[in-house]
Amino acid sequence: MKTCFAPLEGITGFIFRNTYHEFYGGIDEYYTPFISVNQTRKLKKRELEDLLPENNRVPRLIPQILANNTEDALAYIRMIQEIGYDTVNLNMGCPSGTVVAKGKGSGMLRDLKVLDNFLESLFYGLSTQFFEPVKLSVKTRIGIRDMEEAPMVLSVLAKYPIHEVILHPRLQKDFYKVPVHKEVVSSWQQTLTAPMIYNGDLNSPRDVQDICQSYPDLQGIMLGRGLLWHPSMLNSYVEARNNTTEIPSVCPPEDPKKLKAFHDTLVARMLETMQEPNNVLHRMKELWFYMGCNYPDATKPLKAIKKARNMQEYQLAVRSLFLS
Template sequence: MKSKTKFYFAPMEGVAGYIYRNIYHEYFGHIDKFFAPFISTSPNGIKKMKEFKDILPENNENVCLIPQLLSNNADDFILAAKQIKDVGYNEINLNVGCPSGTVTSKGKGAGMLRDIERLDNFLYKVFESCHGTGIKLSIKTRIGFSSPDEFDNIIEIYNRYQMHELIVHPRTREDYYKNDINLNAFRTAVKKSKNTLCYNGNIFDINDYKRITEEFDEIKSVMIGRGALRNPSIVENIIEDISKPDIKKIFDFHDKIYNEYKKCMSGERNLLFKMKEIWLYMVHSMENPDKKAKKIKKAKNIYEYESVINEFKGEYV
C-alpha cells in the first residue's frame, strides 16, 4: 500500500547509533531518512571521533542519513558543516530541541529558543555561509522554551530563512518528553510556516499516525522516534495497515543487534546496559510489558539476560 507520507527515523542519542540503524534498515526498511544523533561543534571542529564515526559513510552505506549538529556558535557550526560536507553529505540538521539542562544552559538545543534574537543572528550567519555551497539546512525544533505562546515569534524567525525542512516537535523545553503534544501549536506552524514542515511527536501506533495525517493532510513527512524503538515494525504496520507488531521479526532483530554489540562493545556490563536501554522501549511491543520490564531490569549479567529473553521468546512460539 502506498503511504500518505515519507517516514523519518528520529535522532536518538545513546540508542539509535549506526549499528542499530543499519540493522533496523535490514529488518524493517521503509525509512526515507535516518537522522543521526547530535554531534557537538567546537572551535576546532568536530572533536569526538566517536560522534564522527557514527556518521561516516562507510558505516551508513545502505541508509539515507542526515547528520545533526548541536551548536550555539555560527562559526563552529560552519566549520563542522564543512567537515560533514567533505565526507559526502549535503543535508545537515540543526538541533533546536534538546531539553537537557547541561545543553540548554549553554544556549544550545532548546536553549536556543530562550533568546530568539541570538537564534536569528546565528541563523543569519549560518544560512549566509552555506549559501552556494550545496549544503541544505534543515531544523528540528520545539515550540518554545517555557511556553507555547513563544511559538508565533519563533516561526516568524524561521520564516526569514529558506530551509530544506522544518521538523516540529510540538512541545516546549519545559515539557521534556512529558505532557501532551501541542497540536494547536502545530496548527499554527501549518498556517504560518513558509518552510516545508515535518511532524514529530508521540506517534506510537497506526492510529496515532492516522490521526495526525488525517488532520494535517498537507504534511508530506512524519518523524518517528520512541514509537519505532517501542515497536520497530511500526512503519511496516502503518504501510500494511496492520495493528500488531511483528514479534518474530522483532526477536530476530534483537538477536542481530545483541550479537553485533557483543562483537564490538568492550565489557559485558556495557553490553548489558545497552540492551537494557533498548528494552526500556521495546518491551512495549510485547504482552505484559511491565512484568517483562522488571525481569530485564533484574538481570545481573548477560547469562541471566539471555535466559530472560529466551523465556520471552518461548511465549510466542
C-alpha cells in the first residue's frame, strides 16, 4: 500500500517536501498544494517554482489543480505536462467558502449535473487533444450537506476513467473537524473501478494500522496533519510493524534533536530561497500551529512564536522553545 503526503496549502511547498523527505522519508508520493486554474492560463512564478523537477527531490510528485472550467483546466494540464508530469490531480474537496462559491473544490459537488458535464468534457479533451496521454486522479469529499448525496457523487465518478480516487470521506459542511464517515469506504471501493487512496484523520500509528487492516484493497493512504503534528508518526508505524511489537495508539515522542535539525534546515532553506522573510515567518507560524503539540509545557515560547513580528523575534522564541 503506497503512502502519500497530502497537499496542505501554505505549508507543503517544495522546500517543506524536500526537507521532510530528507529527515523523515517513508512517503512514496507527494502532492502539490492546489494550483488555482483561471482564465490567464499562466502559471504564477511561485506555482512554476513549486513544480519544476529540478526543485523537487522526492520520489514522485503529483501536481494538483483547482478548476471549474474545462478549457482552462485542459490548458493548465497541458502546461503541467510540458514541465514533465504524466498525472494531474483534480481538487474536488476544498471546503473553503470562497472556493466553493466559485464552484471549485468541493463546490464541484453542489450540482452533480454540472460536475458530470465538466468531467465528460474534461475526459473528452484529455483523450482527443493530447499527443501524450495524461492521467487524471481526483481528491474528493462525499457531498455538501447531507450523507444522502454520497451515493450520487459516487455514481457520477464511477462513469469516468479516473486514474485514482483519493477519498476524504467528509461533507463540505464538515470542514476538517467532525469525524470522518469511514462507513462509505467499502461501498465506494465496490462501485469504483479506479483504485482508491484513503485520506482523513490518520493521526497515530494505530490509525494507520486500523485503516490498512480494515481496507486491505486500498491502493494507498494519504496523510496530512498527522505528519505535521508528529513528523515521525509513519516511521513509528513502520518500525513497530517490522519489529512485530504492538502498534502504538499514541504517537511516541519526537526525537527533539531531529525535530530541531529538521526545523533549522527548513528555515535556513526558506530564507535562502524566498525573497520576503515575512513569508517565511508566516509559513513557520502555520507549521507551529501543528508542531507545537510536541512542546506541551512551552506555553510561553509558543505564544512568542505566534506573536513574533519578524524573523529575529521568531528565532529568539524558537531558541527558547528548543531549550525548554
